[in-house]
Amino acid sequence: MDRVDVVQPALFAMGIGLAAVWRSLGVEPAAVVGHSQGEVVAAVVSGALSLEQGALVVAARSQAVLACAGQGGMALIERPVAEVEERLAPFGEALSVAAVNTAGSTIISGEAEAIEEIVAQLSAEGVYARKINVDYASHNAQMDPLLPGLAERFADLKPGGPEVAFYSTVTDEVVAGPELDGGYWCRNLRQPVRFDRALERLLDDGHGVFVEISAHPVLSMPLTDGSAERGGIVVGSLSRNSGGLDQLLRNLSLLHVQGHDLDTDRVLGNGDVLPLPTYAFQRDPYWIATSKPSGDLRSVGLRASEHPWLGAVTGTAADDGYLFTGRLSLAEQPWLAEHAAFGTVLVPGTGLLELALTAAHHVGAERVEELTLLEPL
Template sequence: MLEHRAVVLGSGGVGALGALARGVPHVGVVRGVARSRVSAVFVFPGHGAQWAGMGAELLEREPVFADAMAECGRVLEPFTGFSLLEVVRSGVGLERAEVEQPVLWAVMVSLARLWASVGVVPSAVVGHSLGEIAAAVVAGGLSLEDGARVVALRARVIAEELVGLGGMVSLALPVSEVEELVGRWPGLSVAAVNGPGSTVVSGDVAGVEGLLAHCVGAGVRARRVAIDYASHSVQVERVRERLLEVLAPVVPVSSGVPFFSSVSGERLDTAGLDAGYWYENLRGRVRFGDAADGLLADGRSVFLEVSTHPVLAVGLQETLEAAGRFGVVLGTLRRGEGGAERWVTALAEAHVHGLPVNW
């Protein structure tokens, strides 16, 4: 096996070849050192990856992606009433939960299909909140139809009963410090732990605004998540019975691909991904950091975020560093970079780190 690898991208031209020959960095050259017997954990994020135009260029350039999106659109439309492909091409409606969530799910599932078409398949999967629905489908624990049911009907319940009641804030602090901090505002709680120094808080509007104002004054790095509801908080309890009812038809099965749960923080048999699980996925704390620790303990060290923008890369890198482990965190698309050039770059990055890309 050739361990030291480089890919010269077409956009780099002759200058990239010269830079490679001289051993100097160049934007048109992707380099890496490959390890043998490398396989990837597919990572699916939740909110934060969306942007107008995501997936639109690939629809026109990559037939595998386009076919997968058309299939997702067929199973979504009975639940959503809108055309997935029209929304992706126009970007209209992505500010609404009942549109944004199904579209994100479809794009992630279709990107996983695109990776598989070039020989890169998951050795395990992990998802974050909404991303767990895509992870379950890709692993084989949910049918495509059941995945569409979960993401679309749950998003509709959120839009009708939770939107406007709360918000979420991402903090660059460890969970121990955040738990002490949120105790100052009634109605706030820790929503997600993404890594040793990456924590998300959710709760009512007044609490979120108070927390943000405090962080600005204290010099704590914080940003408001671009949603107006409080996932993973006590507010979700008001929709419990409705969610259990609309998701009751879901029939999960055991999958052949290991599924690491961000609800339990451990590996889970996907036969347990019933309506009750998807309520807990929305109500409980996202234990993504625990799931990542479990993956490391299971010998996994290459993480491929299958998304339209890398959202979980920082938390994963923090987890690797805290564990003192060598690992690689890769992505797929990026905000504003969703076409053929970005896709080929993602393939190059995967190849130079040893993933079996079939060029």
């Protein structure tokens, strides 16, 4: 399974099969995008290539690449492409950018020894860099000798118009179909994969729910990173050591709980229908509203604070410091609900600064020179 001419056709078959399973469960793609050889799967799923044409492309390419096995390698570097290109410059033609996954994630390829050297350098500097488990250099000059023969083998490809929008990582465009000819698949093997640009265009066009059809979710992290700020939803299909239907259904349920409609008839079939209670469901929150306690704080060694957020002030036993305590809640400060990000209410930084200033005034200081927030409250 480690041989490129075995694993790539296997991954192709897995992708095609998983796409069919997702569709059988009622999940239909509005668009497709692929990464490197994954574009062949995307082209078949979109309808631009027939299954036979897609199988030809994958088989021919993987057999050709086998001739380069043992001569190269690839690595993932979690840094922007511009920074990676600067680090590659001293290596000359030995290394090049193979793919740009997101704004901060880049893949390189090239000579095996050079890959080992740069990964060791970056790791020693604390940069996340790791080798990818391949012994060839896709999207690199090492592929150039293969292209004439592949172009000849692909000469009879006759792609059609896709039924599902196909977002290309080669042209950065939504393809019409005919351009997915033999020349395209040679460029797909040789040029850097611009997954970042395809993802940005997908998001711009309103596609925000991503299902990765693969044996293990290798793109879910860049998909999540690249779409998080715009509310993207990302799920996989299968995962390593979890290759059964239960794992796929688990991912289907993740789609469902994040707001994606589920076709229960397709998923559950014609099973028994259980009677529901005859009364309407009560969807009220069950949290009990709490009242703010009152009493003489001096009886427990505290002093009342005049600040609306701080309930009490007490001197600390170990030194001359003070401890300010209070409680924040939407029940007592409902206006806080207006300051939220991605569904989570956050205490404004200005409010925390104001608390620090109150403490400063209590001990005779005039101002707060610096306030660093490590994470939002």
